Amino acid sequence: MPRILRESLLYISVIVVFAAGCLAAPDFLKPDNQSAVLRQVSQNGILAVGMTLVIITAGIDLSVGRMLGLASTLAAMLLVEKRWTAATYFTVPAAAVSAGILAALVAGTVGGSRSGRRTLAVQCLAFAAAAAAVALWAVPQSRTGFSILSVLVLVPLAGFLLGGVSGVLISKCRLQPFIVTLAMMTSAYGAARLIAASSGSGYIHSLYDSQGNVPTGVDSLRVIDAAQLAACLPSWTPHFLSRSLAEGALRRLLENLPVPGLFFLLCLGAGMFILNRLRFGRHLYAIGGNEETARLSGINVDGVKIAVYAISGMLSFLAGVLACAQYRQGKPDMGAMAELDAIAAVVIGGTSLMGGRGRMMGTLVGVLIFGYLTNILSLRGVSTDVQLFITGIIIVAAVLLQEGYIQRLASRLRFRRRDKESFSRPI
Amino acid sequence: MTFPSMILEARGITKTFPGVVALRNVSFAVAAGEVHAVIGENGAGKSTLMKVLSGVHPDYEGELLLDGKTVRFDGPREAQRAGIGIVHQELNLVRDLTAAENVFLGREPTTRWGLIDRRRMNREAAELFARLDIDVAPDQRIGHLPVGQQQMVEIAKALSLNARVLILDEPTSALSDRETATLFSLIHRLREQGVGIVYISHRMEEVFQVSDRITVLRDGEWVGTVPTAQAARDELIRMMVGRPLTSFFAEDERTTPDERVILSVENLSLAAGVEGRRTRMQNVSFEVRAGEILGLAGLLGSGRTEVLEALFGAYGDRTQGCIQIEGRPVVIRSPLDAIRHGMALVTEDRKASGLVLQLSLRENMSLPSLRRLTRWGMVDGARERRLVDEFIERLSIRTPSREQRVANLSGGTQQKVILGKWLAMTPRILLLDEPTRGIDVGAKAEIYHLLRELSLRRVAVVMASSELPELLELCHRILVMREGRAAALFARENATQEKILHAAAPGG
Incomplete structure (x- = not known):
């Protein structure tokens, strides 16, 4: 089979x-x-973007599903509760630390000087400043209930830290990614249940009040769940933008773009940028392909690994906020087994579980095949049970196709035939 | 011409890989009781031919005849069953299993209940080892054996199925001289028993010593087959490279190093048991001047590799000792530190630690230089391509394109890619571990010339090698390692093979 095909x-x-x-x-x-x-x-899709990066390093992140549930719980509690709750105690410090670490990293690359001690000082300063800024911004909001924007920022930041914890255990303690993220998956679920139950009103935190309405402050949540971008554009953008786009395909497309889909596409774009343009992306491939070579080539293997799990954690928390918006509630059980769907999508997209190979575009394809199949089967009125069954078959078929098994089978059959011909011909 | 005694014959074999013709219409035959050597440069198609013979590549054009009858093996197992055993260049043993378990891997003798009959397995392995005069206990774990004995176990494994043809692909590349001698006596005994042996090697002396006939391949084509008794060395080399090769030992382009010391190492030590290595390294001290090539000689396991890896920060802070670069003490705790100080390490094992096989030539070559090619975290693709193209040209690397996956390149080309990868970061200190291992004469000569050029550019080079002629030819001074210590230091003028071997021998 030709390569292009x-x-x-x-x-x-x-x-x-x-x-x-x-x-x-x-x-x-x-x-x-x-x-x-x-x-x-x-x-x-958002989970799969993070998963792709992790799998390219020959790792795996089993915790993303439960992390999503934890994040949805946190998001719901932060939005609804107008007091310090377990969710606040968890999210605000974690987000502050994450912001500090990110700031220190940026300061290290941008403001780094030849002297190690001075770089360290700059980094400490950046850490303190960023952490303080996040704390000062977040703490006053705890009394009034958090705005949707701050939830969108704080919760993923907290996820960044949690994912980073997995990364540290994997790289510094040399533990298997499978085990570490399995443990993180269980602990995240436990933490979600603890936090959810701590306010005394059960595990499920609904955004609706007792009258069945979504309170006005929380109501802005619909913005990040809108089915159509157009529905939330006017309040966000100056008037001229909506006029400058002439009536046409592009505008219709934009207006019909669901906001969660927009988030997904943005994450996907960022993932592509990381893999194709950034040095960090190249390091991911190198580590997944041959960790020893990568290390001896001067790559900070531990740092890259920590970062990749942190990114995966951040994306799963972002997906959790979106899930909270979509279902108008947060609960620990949300996103159960979502990690398996994400892994399946990544693998269907041609990313090798052995590491070192894979593309974001493939993941998009994997996610879309998944989505379209479910959609078509639903439209045809096929039951969920059958859908699940068929999905399993599709995964195996897709991977067989990827691994070139079918091509090999075909070429072998061809040779068999040729052999027979040569035997039957009189010599 | 088919003699009745020909066991295995290949006729008009053509094998193509995507984009490359690896073998073109090659014919080859091995008779019972014959040692048939196959030689040729890297990429000449030797290994591919062997993989066709042993069923690893079932999709080829042409014909294989076993005892005069056409056969087509569908996989290595079928070839094995037909009596064709192969010992690949890289050892294929499971380190955590015992010698007997490795020999019987996949066809363990079982009891009535379907359980492994360990006693019978060990007994049969012991008989096999005794017959081949191999001194290995069947219940010994493979990982604990020296490489030479591992090789013997591998051969025993290939022969345990009553192999009538035994293919040895570069069997001596990891062996010491004594182990090589043992291997040769085993080969002689097998020949007397009527086994047909196909022997692939880069080492001319060995080929002359052990073979009855020699077949030369070049660029995937058959060049000729001659009886060893009538073959002349120069003639064979000419057949291999397609042109007479002036000996690289002849021309006198000696370089003289500066007085300026670039690298000074004092009391470099490594505790025992680090990274599963049993060799310790104790108080190794030396200096390398600008433009100097320092050789590291010593037997396998004498600590040559450890010196280079410890210098490069591969053991983190478990390494002790004082390193100075251009007179200033430096702390090297990781390869990254070493690279920042302008050091480069070409490791011994291309596949395990030199290359990322899944990636392209370009991505491999730019890996240590990426930091320099990056702005705001983004790789500057144009600059990267320019850099890679420059080194493809400078090292005359033969590749269809810079986007070629390195896994598809031949051994010598891969080695040049690794050299290019490190030269691209313009090192001040270049550490080389067996830089010419398993590569052909032409590529070797090119690498020697490159080292000379680097010496002229005032780069300090430390080079470990188990080929003494190579060290004697290239190096200004040679440090001999013995059991983890620096045993002797010779200037080239008064170094001889005998002196070095004497210094390297344990207990000497």
């Missing part, structure tokens, strides 16, 4: 699925449906 196999498979959708369900191609699919896949 093998590489475009991925895209061909989406087109096939897409075409199958058009044939199988008349509603499939409608903008509303497409928008709904994008919205449905966005959570899995």
